[in-house]
Amino acid sequence: MHLAIEAVGLGKTYKKNNVRANVEINLQVQQGEIFGLLGPNGAGKTTFVKQVVGLLKPSTGKLKVMGEDVITNPDAVRNQLNYMSQNIFAVWHLKVREVIENSGRLRGLSAGEAKKQTQNLLEELGIEQHGEKAIFHLSGGLRQLAGFGAAFIGKPRLLVLDEPTSSLDVARRRKLWDKVRELNQKENVTVLLVTHSVVEAEHLLDRLAIIQDGKLRAQGSPGELKQKVDNRLRLEIIPHNGGLPSGFTRDLGQFGEVFEANNRIVVLTSRGTLQNAVGLVEQYGFDYIDDFRIGTTSLEDVYLKLGGGILGTA
Numbered sequence: 001m002h003l004a005i006e007a008v009g010l011g012k013t014y015k016k017n018n019v020r021a022n023v024e025i026n027l028q029v030q031q032g033e034i035f036g037l038l039g040p041n042g043a044g045k046t047t048f049v050k051q052v053v054g055l056l057k058p059s060t061g062k063l064k065v066m067g068e069d070v071i072t073n074p075d076a077v078r079n080q081l082n083y084m085s086q087n088i089f090a091v092w093h094l095k096v097r098e099v100i101e102n103s104g105r106l107r108g109l110s111a112g113e114a115k116k117q118t119q120n121l122l123e124e125l126g127i128e129q130h131g132e133k134a135i136f137h138l139s140g141g142l143r144q145l146a147g148f149g150a151a152f153i154g155k156p157r158l159l160v161l162d163e164p165t166s167s168l169d170v171a172r173r174r175k176l177w178d179k180v181r182e183l184n185q186k187e188n189v190t191v192l193l194v195t196h197s198v199v200e201a202e203h204l205l206d207r208l209a210i211i212q213d214g215k216l217r218a219q220g221s222p223g224e225l226k227q228k229v230d231n232r233l234r235l236e237i238i239p240h241n242g243g244l245p246s247g248f249t250r251d252l253g254q255f256g257e258v259f260e261a262n263n264r265i266v267v268l269t270s271r272g273t274l275q276n277a278v279g280l281v282e283q284y285g286f287d288y289i290d291d292f293r294i295g296t297t298s299l300e301d302v303y304l305k306l307g308g309g310i311l312g313t314a
């Protein structure tokens, strides 16, 4: 089995503030998979990604990308990967068309080929009418689509996307997911994708790693990770502004594991006891809550169980 990314004991400490942003990370991404990194703000996801693409030098450990040692030879894989960074553009004054074309040229396409592929991508991404606009004139979402254009051109073997769809509306987000899947399946492009979105993770990823405080907390397929909370149901309660009466959360604890974050309460309960939990909510009365929902467990619950906060669900 060929590995696209192999990190062994990878660590990164930023010297200027002594922050240990990655700690002893052991992670393998197989060629041909869509692999995700999920974790809260400041967890160390971008730091990891920047080491993979050769923009940051690891402090400790080993890191191979497409079989090459990027610590001793950071240039070796540059022409095999495309990277869409979290802050996409330094080139504000350039036009969308120019940015995509330049990316293609940097990746070794001929002028003619870069032009042709740029035109195709502008059409495919639905931004042809914005091709002649400068990047700084675009909305956040269109800017992100232009970023995709620059990331997709030139047929990379490894695509590294750092929160690529955070500014896109739902329809465009789904379109982009389809495109990433298509590149993965038809062109065998390996994808490393950072996301905060549980929906994106469940939709797109073959496997993922959950990172917190610079450390890898869990990895596996969405299905494998969900087995940690399997066969349970979730009851989610949104308290009214005034909060909940004392004792409410404690009482809920009889029926399962209770997590509180971002003004929401999540109870993971077995199928048999769900009714009792709902009964308790009724008993306290609905004046205290704005909403409550019952659903099946998601990756977010795995994440809650690992001690993290509530992630974005967009």
Ligand SMILES: Nc1ncnc2c1ncn2[C@@H]1O[C@H](COP(=O)(O)OP(=O)(O)OP(=O)(O)O)[C@@H](O)[C@H]1O
Pocket: 014, 016, 017, 019, 020, 021, 039, 040, 041, 042, 043, 044, 045, 046, 047, 048, 086
């Ligand atoms: N250039 C830098 N110099 C010093 N510290 C940094 C630098 N970049 C990141 N950090 C710190 O390293 C830690 C990890 O940051 P990183 O950007 O990797 O997190 P992240 O998981 O990508 O977060 P987000 O979800 O907000 O993008 C944070 O504590 C951050 O403040």
Ligand SMILES: [Mg+2]
Pocket: 045, 046, 047, 086, 162
């Ligand atoms: Mg980041």
